[in-house]
Amino acid sequence: MNERSLPATETTDRAATAHASQFALLRQRRFAPFFWTQFLGAMNDNVFKIGFTSLVTYQAARFSGVDPKTVAFLISAIFILPFVLFSATSGQIADKYDKAVLTRWVKTFEIAVMLVGAAGFWMHSAPLLYVCTFLMGVHSTVFGPVKYAYLPQNLAEDELVGGNGLVEMGTFVAILIGTIMGGIAAGIGASDGSGAAPAAAQSAMQSTTPAGAWWLGGMCIAIALIGRVASSFVPPCAPSQPGLRINWNPFSETWRNLRLAHGNRTVFLSLLGISWLWFVGATFLASFFNFAKDVLFADADVVTVLLAMFSLGIGFGSLLCEKLSRRRIEIGLVPLGSIGMSVFGIDLFFASHALPAAPHLLSVGEFLSLPAHWRVLADLFLLAMFGGFYSVPLYALIQSRSEPSHRARIIAANNILNSLFMIVSALMAMGLTAAGVGIPGIFLTTSLLNIVVAAYIYGLVPEFLLRFVAWVLVHTIYRVRLEHAERIPAEGPAVLVCNHVSYVDAVVIMAESPRPIRFVMDHRIFRSPLLGWLFRHARAIPIAPAHEDATLLAKAYDTCAQALAEGDLVCIFPEGKLTKTGDMNPFRHGVTEILKRTPAPVVPMALRGLWGSAFSRHAASGQERPVRRGLTSRLTLAVGEPIAPADVTVDGLQEIVAELRGARR
Incomplete structure (x- = not known):
């Protein structure tokens, strides 16, 4: 988004919050x-x-022909079916029209849908409620592309992580509040928590409408009305492609959207990563009612506690992303998130087998009084928290790397993939x-599949894994201070030049760069099985001295030139080797x-504080190799003013880098 496209008041607002909290x-x-x-x-x-789910799980006698064991998965599948059918069309509409106007249309439609849902509750009609479920899916399908295309159009890039974090947090807090309200309302007037009753009792139940059904219908209508009022204050949001001609054929447009998303490999694989998160999340969330009833031996109110921990976890993780990523799009958090999801998902399986049996369905108080249940709650909270680490950077990455002209259609492609993955999860x-597998077994299966999928994605895009290694390094072993990091260009080609102090110089610079860098590295690194594989996939450029391999040297220079022509960042260490004394070696003519x-x-840069750490050379330093310093080192990355290519000289560049480094090595 360009500041010139904003009203003056909005430009002032954005400037005022450039360094403020996301709140x-x-x-x-x-x-x-x-x-x-x-x-x-x-x-x-x-x-x-x-x-709806609570009524048919715990009061199944009121709904004929409904299987309480599988109804939660069926409701989930019906809700997401419109995402498969209409996401492609919704993406075109979001690109063509003012997103504020579309928001108001969607909220008006929600009021009509909730009138249908209220009738279903009051008549305890499962078919009518299934229709409402489908229509609410249509509502969310249309709003999805509007929602995620609105953010990058109205937020600066350094606000995207915070804005996405707030939206993710808000979504799951809303899920929590909606869960509590829906669960409490469904329980009002319920006379049988077992889901079974004698024939005479069933007949009596079906002939009356409990107070809870009236409350549910009324609340759904009231919330829809309040949402419509809120939407009227959304400011105008110019269409990104007003001249777009809409293709109303959902099948051909769905295929075209998926091909459009596939055009950017990193974006497409990020879409697959988010879709996999929805596979995992949908499996867990849809299982909670039967998990509470059949595994935890608890009543419907305990489902609210489970969903509360899950919602609070992902909300906390989403908000924490901004602090951990320093207001940048930090994809290194994505592998951390997937690791945590698998670890705590597997532990939830074992925790579910260490639970005491209960003679009756436990109330919330009884459930919380047993220590074994706190392990279950902790697993759910931490699994969801790591899910927040996983999702927020991926959403921000997709928004930042998608072309603005068709960003909403990329989001629509994401919704299509999400819905397909969620349908597969339900199936x-x-x-x-x-097949007789219990809910804990479903949790274990999903967590193990998460390991396989994560390994596959990170194998295809090692940038995620490299950023994870870099993030862990600079957040655990080192404390990094940045000086003028904004001088590293956010777009366009540039040559980054830095002194060479340690084996992790490239990793530190990678962790602090706002975008990928192609590093020029000694060809010997590429011979090691692990590092060579990683850096080859990260598109590092091998180089050798002329006396060792003149052909490889010339090829490295040509590759650097091509990378710059394509608009990439290239980083070179002109000393050509690590310092043995802490002092800078003479710069060579590679730049x-x-x-x-x-x-x-x-762009000249300098690293301070790495000399004397566990990753630097000490043989000629006369210093002891202190472990403590290697684990708690403070280091600085100082970035100088960009230099025009015509003004670059080897000696002048070395002088600037030496000045940036200062006396501290």
Whole structure:
């Protein structure tokens, strides 16, 4: 987004919050009305779905022809079916029209849908409630591309992580509140928590409408009305492609959207990563009612506790992302998230087998009084927290790397993939249930599959894994201070030049760069099985001295020139080798050779504080190799002003880097 496209007041708001907490966005019109609109929509989805699921799970006698064992998975599948059918069309609509106007249309439609849902509750009609479930899926399908295309159009890039974190947090807080409201309302007037009753009792139950059904219907309508009021304050949001001609054929457009998303490999694989998260999340969330009833021997109110821990976990993880990523798009958090999801998902399986039996369905108080249940709650909270680490950077990456002209259609492609994965998750869970696998077994299967999928994705895109290694290094072993990191270009070609102090120089620079870098590295590194594989896939450029391999040297220069021509960042260490004394070695002429082929700005940088750490050379330093310093080192990455290629000289560049480094080595 360009500041010139913003009204003056919005430009001022953004400038005022450039370094403020992400919560400052909640006080601004460009974000707050949109936030509360999507918040109320998510809450209403869950009041309805949880109320419906709770009634048919714990009061099955009121609904003829409904299997309480599989109904939660069926409701989930019906809700996401519209995402498969209509996401492609919704993406085109979001690109063509004002997103604020579309938001208001969607919220008006929600009111009509909830009138249908209320009738279903009041008549305890499962078919009518299934129709409402499908229509709410249509509502969410249309709003999805609007929601995620609105953010990058109205937030600066350094606000995207915080804004996405707030939306993710808000969504799951809304899920929590909707779950509590839906669960409580469904329980009002319930006379039988077992889901079974004698024939005479069933007949009496079916002939009356409990107070809970009236409450559910009324709440759904009221929330829809409040959401419509909130949407009226969303400011105008110019269409990104007003001249787009809409293809109303959902099948051909779905295929075209998927091909469009496939055009950017990193974006497409990020879409698959998010879709896999929805596979995992849908499996766990849809299992909670039967998990509470059949495994924890608990009543419907305990489902609310489970969903509360899950929602609080993902909300906390989403908010924590901004702090951990320093307001940047930090994809190194994605592998951390997937590791945590698998670890705590597997532990939840074992925790579920260490539970005491109960003579009756436990109330919330009875459930919380048993220590074994706290392990279950901790697993759910931590699994969800790591899910927040996983999802927020991926959403921000997709938004930042998608072309603005068709960003909404990329989001639509994401919704298509999400829905397909969620339908498969529902079918898997129903199939495993039919085969006699219990809910803990479904949790274990999903967690093990998560390991396989994560390994596959990170094998295809080692950038995620490299950023994870870099993030862990600079957040555990080192404490990094940045000086003028904003001088590293956010777009366009540049040659980064830095002193060479340790074996982890490239990793530190990688961790602090706002975008991928192609590092020029000694060819010997590429011979090691692990590092060579990683850096080859990270598109590092091998180089050798002329006396060792003149052909490889010339090829390295040509590859650097080509990378710059394609708009990439290239980083070179002109000393050509690690320092043995802590002092800088003379710079070689590699930089000028690269610039002869493709002129580009040169950004000088200097690392301070790595000399004397566990990753530097000490043989000639006369220093003891202190372990403590290697584990708690403070280091600085200082970035100088960019230099025009015509002004670059080897001696002048070395002088600038030496000045940036200063006396500290």
